[in-house]
Amino acid sequence: MHPSKYAMCFVLPLILLFALSACVQSVDDTASEEAVEGRAIQNKGSDTLVNLALAWAEAYQSVQPDVSIAVTGGGSGTGIAALINGTVDIANASRSMKEEEIAGAQANGFDPVEIRVAIDALAVIVHPDNPVDQLTIQQLSDIYTRRIVNWNEVGGSDAPIVLLSRETNSGTHVYFLEQVVRQGDDENEDIFAPQTLLMPSSVGITSEIRRNPNAIGYDGLGYVTEHEKVLAIAKDENSPYVLPTTETGADGSYPLSRFLFMYTAGEPEGSIAEYIDWIRGPEGQAIVAELGFVPLNEE
Amino acid sequence: MKLLQRWKVVPDSDDSVIEQLRERLSNLRIRDVWEFFIERLIWLSGISMIVIVALIFLFLLREGSAAFLDIPLRQLFGRRWYPIEGIFGIWPLIVGSILVTAGAIAIAIPLGLITAIYIGEIAPDWQRDLLKPIIEVLAGIPSIVLGFLGWIALAPLIQRLGAPTGLTIFTGSLILAYMSLPTIISISEDALYAVPKSYRNGALAIGATQWQTIWRVVLPAARSGLVIAIMLGIGRAIGETMAVMLVTGNAANIPDLTPGLIFQPARTMTATIAAEMGEVAQGSLHYSVLFGIGIILFVITFAINSIASRLVGVQEAGQRQKRG
Numbered sequence A: 001m002h003p004s005k006y007a008m009c010f011v012l013p014l015i016l017l018f019a020l021s022a023c024v025q026s027v028d029d030t031a032s033e034e035a036v037e038g039r040a041i042q043n044k045g046s047d048t049l050v051n052l053a054l055a056w057a058e059a060y061q062s063v064q065p066d067v068s069i070a071v072t073g074g075g076s077g078t079g080i081a082a083l084i085n086g087t088v089d090i091a092n093a094s095r096s097m098k099e100e101e102i103a104g105a106q107a108n109g110f111d112p113v114e115i116r117v118a119i120d121a122l123a124v125i126v127h128p129d130n131p132v133d134q135l136t137i138q139q140l141s142d143i144y145t146r147r148i149v150n151w152n153e154v155g156g157s158d159a160p161i162v163l164l165s166r167e168t169n170s171g172t173h174v175y176f177l178e179q180v181v182r183q184g185d186d187e188n189e190d191i192f193a194p195q196t197l198l199m200p201s202s203v204g205i206t207s208e209i210r211r212n213p214n215a216i217g218y219d220g221l222g223y224v225t226e227h228e229k230v231l232a233i234a235k236d237e238n239s240p241y242v243l244p245t246t247e248t249g250a251d252g253s254y255p256l257s258r259f260l261f262m263y264t265a266g267e268p269e270g271s272i273a274e275y276i277d278w279i280r281g282p283e284g285q286a287i288v289a290e291l292g293f294v295p296l297n298e299e
Numbered sequence B: 001m002k003l004l005q006r007w008k009v010v011p012d013s014d015d016s017v018i019e020q021l022r023e024r025l026s027n028l029r030i031r032d033v034w035e036f037f038i039e040r041l042i043w044l045s046g047i048s049m050i051v052i053v054a055l056i057f058l059f060l061l062r063e064g065s066a067a068f069l070d071i072p073l074r075q076l077f078g079r080r081w082y083p084i085e086g087i088f089g090i091w092p093l094i095v096g097s098i099l100v101t102a103g104a105i106a107i108a109i110p111l112g113l114i115t116a117i118y119i120g121e122i123a124p125d126w127q128r129d130l131l132k133p134i135i136e137v138l139a140g141i142p143s144i145v146l147g148f149l150g151w152i153a154l155a156p157l158i159q160r161l162g163a164p165t166g167l168t169i170f171t172g173s174l175i176l177a178y179m180s181l182p183t184i185i186s187i188s189e190d191a192l193y194a195v196p197k198s199y200r201n202g203a204l205a206i207g208a209t210q211w212q213t214i215w216r217v218v219l220p221a222a223r224s225g226l227v228i229a230i231m232l233g234i235g236r237a238i239g240e241t242m243a244v245m246l247v248t249g250n251a252a253n254i255p256d257l258t259p260g261l262i263f264q265p266a267r268t269m270t271a272t273i274a275a276e277m278g279e280v281a282q283g284s285l286h287y288s289v290l291f292g293i294g295i296i297l298f299v300i301t302f303a304i305n306s307i308a309s310r311l312v313g314v315q316e317a318g319q320r321q322k323r324g
Helices: A003-034 A047-063 A076-084 A099-107 A137-144 A171-181 A202-211 A246-250 A270-280 A282-290 B002-006 B014-027 B030-070 B091-122 B125-139 B143-160 B169-193 B197-205 B210-221 B223-239 B242-247 B269-276 B285-323
Strands: A041-045 A069-072 A090-093 A112-126 A134-136 A162-166 A197-199 A215-220 A232-234 A257-265
Touching: A041 A047, A041 A076, A041 A270, A047 A069, A047 A090, A047 A112, A047 A171, A047 A257, A047 A270, A047 A282, A076 A090, A076 A099, A076 A112, A076 A171, A076 A257, A090 A270, A099 A112, A112 A171, A112 A202, A112 A246, A112 A270, A112 A282, A134 A137, A137 A162, A137 A171, A137 A232, A162 A171, A162 A202, A171 A215, A197 A202, A202 A215, A202 B143, A257 A270, A270 A282, B030 B285, B091 B125, B091 B169, B091 B210, B091 B223, B091 B269, B091 B285, B125 B169, B143 B169, B143 B242, B169 B223, B169 B242, B197 B210, B210 B223, B223 B285, B242 B269, B269 B285
Parallel strands: A041 A069, A041 A090, A134 A232, A162 A197, A162 A215
Antiparallel strands: A090 A257, A112 A215, A112 A257
């Protein structure tokens, strides 16, 4: 075959596809204006939340068989961007929306509403063979900015420290930046050292930790298995070192616990509101505890 | 007028022109109409390639030009990449891409050429019949599968060699080399195959050994094809995304100039676009910087292609002169 005929094989279907997608899109737009009833609730965002969101969606099937919920991950930033662009109904986020994101939503004609759905304790993990058991937030900050580069500076063996982090689109990354690297200080402008390996997923971090005795990383408590060693963390040198558990996360004694959120475009209505109420109710919060997260303890 | 000539109509009077046209039309066969459409279709598909490339570049320019206009160049080519704080230094990404690709080329070119020479010139027929299809199957392995293999098998191996982590430039280079090898081998082998048999016979007849024949006669004669093979291999390597994203560690760091240079992690331009495009708000500065990186990639591949065609062109002109 002549090369240009090859090209035709690709170009023609492409053109057709474009034409088709244009049609489909316009149909979709009118549908979303009418009502959510009768189609899947689109739920996207935080990878920390994705397993939990899947479990909720699955359990909700038996409560409300008519409502189906499609859950995808991708990171908090990804979910929020999708909410702003109007392609999802609920965005999952492991951080609060940034000002420019709220401005973006308002520019698209709605005020995003923040709903707390669970608490996550952020576990700092190392290889099981690593002799280090505990670190202060200050030490963690020094490690992640490479003021400390060897494990022997924090009581470990003589080995280089390999830094692992989530990608920058992860809410967990942003939380860790603000609460650990910058130690909760707004004036502090420290950022992750450029040598930090950015992993595309939570699983990327745990699997590198499992095989690399030099590595340190962080992950939601729900993702930690017995193959990684969880470090006890202290707010400062004078505070007690606390291991992350459901209890220490709930009572706030573990310094790295945070709320997980769902965002909706405006006050949730109809089936979306029912779904979120169910999540925040006893049945939804029981699933939170089952998956290793911390249930909400608010009245 | 031209049309009339083409239809072989002799314009003596208005009436007869119409008469003659009608006659021609009735003689037209379906085959001629078909021919006409096929010709146009081929023309259209040829043109559409050019139009699509032009449109892609225009689109990149439209979305990415803000990066070059709104950020001072000194800052844009700075040494630190941390987009969520508005720090857009793409220098470490360029260095990362270049190092990973250069490593891949350094591994793939000698290995690929030697394999091609073996298959094309030395191997007995039964080995050739066995090797060629296997190499073609290699070319069909999806890159993400190779990346996964690199993540699961290769990275722990490299860590055992003494690197702090197995996710390094070298790991990426190995995977990329493996990925571009089939391209390099099969195109070089074709180029060697295209060298006339008489060249080899002539060389052997004047007493050259097989090695002298390959090195002094066959390789120079096939050079333009070999250059194309290498350039296509490089093209495959620099544009690869997913596999590299899995095995290079994605640390936007400019590696220290030490002997262990290639055993440090790096972040490539392609992996950066893939990892961050999903997160950005459309129209933000970060968004246009990612497209700006796309422009730089486009320019790099364009440069590689033009260098390749120039190399090939110069050489062919030289050969023609020799012959002339």
